[in-house]
Amino acid sequence: KNEVEQSPQNLTAQEGEFITINCSYSVGISALHWLQQHPGGGIVSLFMLSSGKKKHGRLIATINIQEKHSSLHITASHPRDSAVYICAVIQGGEKLTFGTGTRLTIIP
């Protein structure tokens, strides 16, 4: 069993829908990343958080350290949001452990 699990693995939604992607982890962490991998392959770091909530534009990330769970929300989803979203946790030092990703497809 992977130390970092994401759900769902695949998500298809209509443009404008509110999207939630979940990440659960089983190890102690110091922080958590949400990454976006575009269809072309490039990876962008969206958020790094250790508690509470962060917001950037239409993206919101929350984390509950006690429950070992984080969520990524997208409001008013758009086809350009179609990508693979990856959760990664930081354990001691610089080591990142990645989830298996959630493939999001937004249909116009």
Place this chain on the structure above:
Amino acid sequence: DTAVSQTPKYLVTQMGNDKSIKCEQNLGHDTMYWYKQDSKKFLKIMFSYNNKELIINETVPNRFSPKSPDKAHLNLHINSLELGDSAVYFCASSPRGRIPLYNSPLHFGNGTRLTVT
């Protein structure tokens, strides 16, 4: 301006060959990483360097040897390539060293797709 640049973007080679992938960052970051993404799109850390010092070396075959001539460069050399080495390799950097700060984002290169035939 490319923040983290990797070359080449594509690399096709035969089993048994030796090849290198180069990575350079112009962000002034202290820490650089190599990640491998397999055919199932699963990312895994391979190495991390902080100011030219190796700080993470996951269970990677010793055919893989990272080289950091300065803190802006982290190259990956692979000896005796095997079919299972086919993957996308990502270089990344972050601005902090051993203790990551909570607002310290990662910057990724665009990846190098290695195909071993």
